[in-house]
Amino acid sequence: MRLFWHRGDARTRDNAGLAAAARDGELVPVFVYDADLLGTVGARQRAFFLRHVKRLEERYRELGSDLVVRAGDPEEVVVDLAAAYDAETVFYNEHYRPARRNRQRAVEDALAGAGVDTDSRTDLVLVDPGRLEARYPSHGQFHGDWEAVPKRGPYAEPDADALADVRDGKTVPEPDADIELPGAGYGAARERFDEFLDYGITSYNDTRDDLPKAVEAPTHAVSRMSPYLATGAIGIRELWAGASDRYDAVTGGERRNVDKYRYELSWREQMYHLLYYNPDLAVSNYKSFPNEIAWRDDDAAFEAWTRGETGYPLVDAGMRQLNEEGYIHNRPRQVVASFLTKHLLIDWRRGARYFTKQLIDHDYASNHGAWQWTASTGTDSVDVRIFDPVSQMSKYDDGARFVKEYVPELADVPAGKVVDWPTLSRAEREELAPDYAHPIVDRNEGYERAQRVFEEALGKR
Numbered sequence: 001m002r003l004f005w006h007r008g009d010a011r012t013r014d015n016a017g018l019a020a021a022a023r024d025g026e027l028v029p030v031f032v033y034d035a036d037l038l039g040t041v042g043a044r045q046r047a048f049f050l051r052h053v054k055r056l057e058e059r060y061r062e063l064g065s066d067l068v069v070r071a072g073d074p075e076e077v078v079v080d081l082a083a084a085y086d087a088e089t090v091f092y093n094e095h096y097r098p099a100r101r102n103r104q105r106a107v108e109d110a111l112a113g114a115g116v117d118t119d120s121r122t123d124l125v126l127v128d129p130g131r132l133e134a135r136y137p138s139h140g141q142f143h144g145d146w147e148a149v150p151k152r153g154p155y156a157e158p159d160a161d162a163l164a165d166v167r168d169g170k171t172v173p174e175p176d177a178d179i180e181l182p183g184a185g186y187g188a189a190r191e192r193f194d195e196f197l198d199y200g201i202t203s204y205n206d207t208r209d210d211l212p213k214a215v216e217a218p219t220h221a222v223s224r225m226s227p228y229l230a231t232g233a234i235g236i237r238e239l240w241a242g243a244s245d246r247y248d249a250v251t252g253g254e255r256r257n258v259d260k261y262r263y264e265l266s267w268r269e270q271m272y273h274l275l276y277y278n279p280d281l282a283v284s285n286y287k288s289f290p291n292e293i294a295w296r297d298d299d300a301a302f303e304a305w306t307r308g309e310t311g312y313p314l315v316d317a318g319m320r321q322l323n324e325e326g327y328i329h330n331r332p333r334q335v336v337a338s339f340l341t342k343h344l345l346i347d348w349r350r351g352a353r354y355f356t357k358q359l360i361d362h363d364y365a366s367n368h369g370a371w372q373w374t375a376s377t378g379t380d381s382v383d384v385r386i387f388d389p390v391s392q393m394s395k396y397d398d399g400a401r402f403v404k405e406y407v408p409e410l411a412d413v414p415a416g417k418v419v420d421w422p423t424l425s426r427a428e429r430e431e432l433a434p435d436y437a438h439p440i441v442d443r444n445e446g447y448e449r450a451q452r453v454f455e456e457a458l459g460k461r
């Protein structure tokens, strides 16, 4: 008998470790409810993931088996389950987050002590990070090497006869029913992806920064697959195969659009690669600076940022989208992160922690890697990148469609005035929208201060 230990991969399809366990043998699928690990993410993501686990359980029952669920420390629980089912090998997928890696090592040691073999597979990424160089000077160079590695197709779901005929009365705790979430489980993930393949992917490059379209057709303008990927409801090979089939089926401009989607997936791959070689990605600057960055401790500004009350309309709309939906579109995501770390000069780790608790698509590698990139402490090849929140709005939301969706105080203000809000006089702002915030930092002073502080840290002043 074999065990397959489901970790962050709540699916039977396109699951590398599960497929390996099902080859020439019978398996018992198990899930360990690890309250400590689940406590590190926000309530929204936790509930979403637990709903996937429920769907997974249902799927195993349809296949004539069951998901064996136990709560506790995996180090003890997996060993006990291996003994209970007389398993000679425990299979699972590799994870790169340090807390998960440490858990895995402890489980491996405990199983070895009990005389049980282990077999772990690469599942989260298309290309095993260990096959690539440890460090790349730019995403372009990473992409070149990564692209050259052949990508395999999705793994099939195990046949019913590879699954042991078990019945388990236990289940995961009922997730908070009041939290509003997208449909859970593989079926919902696949449905969303199919819709994107039908209506979004062949225009993806044209719409991925189109904020009005992101309000009107949120799952066509971009894929919104990140919540499902981050919680393991769908496999990355399945997304790659879906996009690649579309790529082969279309030509010209449509093909370029599809290719851009595949290119974006390579950013996710780079973030995992980064974490694999830099396990302290969430705590230490990736780039080394000769001098310390003079971050500011400004609790009032940080709180205003979290509430979406900075007086910068695009920043505030982005933060309110995050607070309301647990999701934030990539364009405002970059703008809010830049605003916090540059205009407010607040340490990226504080922002990343806030995102961790709010995001339904929180991904340890992508969140910390992207925060570092935006804060200019990460892999960006530009020394100091500062997004100007006013010109970003004028470029991507000049009709204020996105901003007005999330900032009702500005509903009656003409779009041009919303774009220019931080540069208007206080009197004009008060007349136009007395309930909306005044800018908490001067746009030019914030910009120049960030430029100076980073140049000092880099030893260029």
Ligand SMILES: Cc1cc2nc3c(=O)[nH]c(=O)nc-3n(C[C@H](O)[C@H](O)[C@H](O)COP(=O)(O)OP(=O)(O)OC[C@H]3O[C@@H](n4cnc5c(N)ncnc54)[C@H](O)[C@@H]3O)c2cc1C
Pocket: 208, 222, 223, 224, 225, 226, 227, 229, 230, 264, 265, 267, 268, 269, 271, 328, 329, 330, 333, 334, 337, 355, 359, 361, 362, 363, 364, 366, 367, 368, 370, 371, 374
């Ligand atoms: C400060 C900051 C924090 C972020 N935190 C996360 C996070 O916790 N989880 C997360 O999945 N993404 C994160 N991202 C990356 C990106 O914003 C989201 O992946 C994207 O907005 C998700 O929406 P989507 O699925 O509609 O993306 P699409 O535009 O449809 O892109 C398709 C997929 O490509 C991948 N992708 C695209 N851009 C990136 C990127 N820059 N880095 C990594 N993967 C990317 C994602 O898996 C995404 O689902 C962060 C970006 C920033 C600037």
